[in-house]
Amino acid sequence: MKLTGVPCFIATVLFFLVQANAFAGDKPIKEGDPFPKIVLPVPKDPDSRKYLGLSDGGAFQIQDIKAEVLLIEIFNSG
Secondary structure, three states, X not given: OOOOOHHHHHHHHHHHHHOHHHHHOOOOOOOOOOOOXXXXXXXXXXXHHHHHOOOOOOEEEHHHXXXXXXXXXXXXXX
């Protein structure tokens, strides 16, 4: 399976997740809380869309990714 564009997509997702204050409000995410709804642009690369199980479109949410397991890393640089 070709993974072209996936590292760029992952970097984009991580960039948006680092901006936690903009998405999570004034409370940090706690264990067991549902993941906040974050809208991201659909990758332009067809291989990346196929890899993520997304159709053509303008935007998607993390919940739209068709996968049995989805690993999301959140970095706090502050």
